[in-house]
Amino acid sequence: MTNDAHARPVGDEGEELLYDPDVPTPTHAERARTLVTSIGTGTLCTIAKEPKGFPYGSFVTLALDDGNAVLLISELAEHTKNLRADARGSLLVAEGGKEDPLANGRVTLLGNCKNIAEGEENERARRSYLGSHPNAAYYVDYKDFSFWKLQVESVRYIGGYGRMSWVSRDDWFAAEPDPIAPHARSIMDHMNNDHAPRMVDYCKAFTKARDTTAASMTAVDRYGFEMSALTSKGPRPIRLTFSQLIATPEDARREMAALAKQARGLLAKS
């Protein structure tokens, strides 16, 4: 599995790493599955009928069904006409949010697309798609709309600068989206607003950033969390692990509290 324990947070090039380099981190396959699961829109790339042979990009809404992408598209749309003539396609799904657009994560899924108009597979696609896009209920039964599935053969993951790889098909299908992802923003806000001193303790007690004067949380996932620690040498990235895999915001709260207690104990002794 491709792991980016060594594709460290930006900012520490050529600098000593202040935390354990072997701290568990999500694999690229997990990061990619999480990203696509959390974002319901993307660019569908098809081979155009007109102008013939050109790669054609169009905006679509999508959902994942066990790792394959489900689309609900109209026979009237260019991309559907293109897929009827050539099944090859890809989907680019990109995060937004960061000020530098190239620092955002993105995933390209490549594979053949097939129409799934009937049967059990159609029922599954419908459930997956409407689960992500409930507002589509009003046109899901329009005659010109039907479900298509992009059957994933290749996965390209780019997590920002210097964090990229081809994810193997097996890793993609085995990976589970991070259960913490939907809650990450609120966990980070809570920690940054209400527990800033606690994070300074984490940095002082568990890392080499012993002169940390302020810290803010920049990421959290099932394995652990990342902070930007303000040290005498400027802001430095830190990653710490939880004592076990977590799955809920309550798990995160419990782990953060246990770490705080442990940190206070260590700091009292030093």
Add this chain to the structure above:
Amino acid sequence: MTNDAHARPVGDEGEELLYDPDVPTPTHAERARTLVTSIGTGTLCTIAKEPKGFPYGSFVTLALDDGNAVLLISELAEHTKNLRADARGSLLVAEGGKEDPLANGRVTLLGNCKNIAEGEENERARRSYLGSHPNAAYYVDYKDFSFWKLQVESVRYIGGYGRMSWVSRDDWFAAEPDPIAPHARSIMDHMNNDHAPRMVDYCKAFTKARDTTAASMTAVDRYGFEMSALTSKGPRPIRLTFSQLIATPEDARREMAALAKQARGLLAKS
């Protein structure tokens, strides 16, 4: 030129139009040029080397240079390797913002891509690109990065539901981006926050929505502006024109004030 005076704002299907159907509106070419000009990111679609022949979507930053798209990309990136083998490409540029993602506008530019590593064309590309992406200055001279141009041959415009067309190459290159677009959000906020009663006057005086009780501005461009008027039959779309093409927020202010005076005069007589 494709004009969508008749692709009316959503909400009036089967209902009487309450405003002049011949009110000037931006053409699809103008809407497309404006959209791509205001958004500096998109999906580049290329023909993949691996898996061979598949359409490959990747995230890029871009700028327009006289209607052609300029990219600054690395030889290390998949899309650049793809373009070295097959020059055919497209760029999907999509708006965000609306709650229903399919209601947002998007544009696909199709054409051949060429590397412009040297000469006057390179200087122009550099100026256009760095004008839109000043932060790229720190890697623009990295050895593996160079400028590429997608020479636009075909343009597909989708402005949301029921507003779409192929824009002719001539119309695309002749169209100018709307000078009001960068100011539209602040003009609308100002009108909605500070001049709501004035907009009710516009609706009562200039349209068939004589029973309007509230109105909010939903769009503004060089030709005119759009409102959602709350009538006894619910919210209805309205479009009004300015007395002349406008180019600045100050022009908009003057036109809005003149229309308000004119509306009060008409309403006083009725």
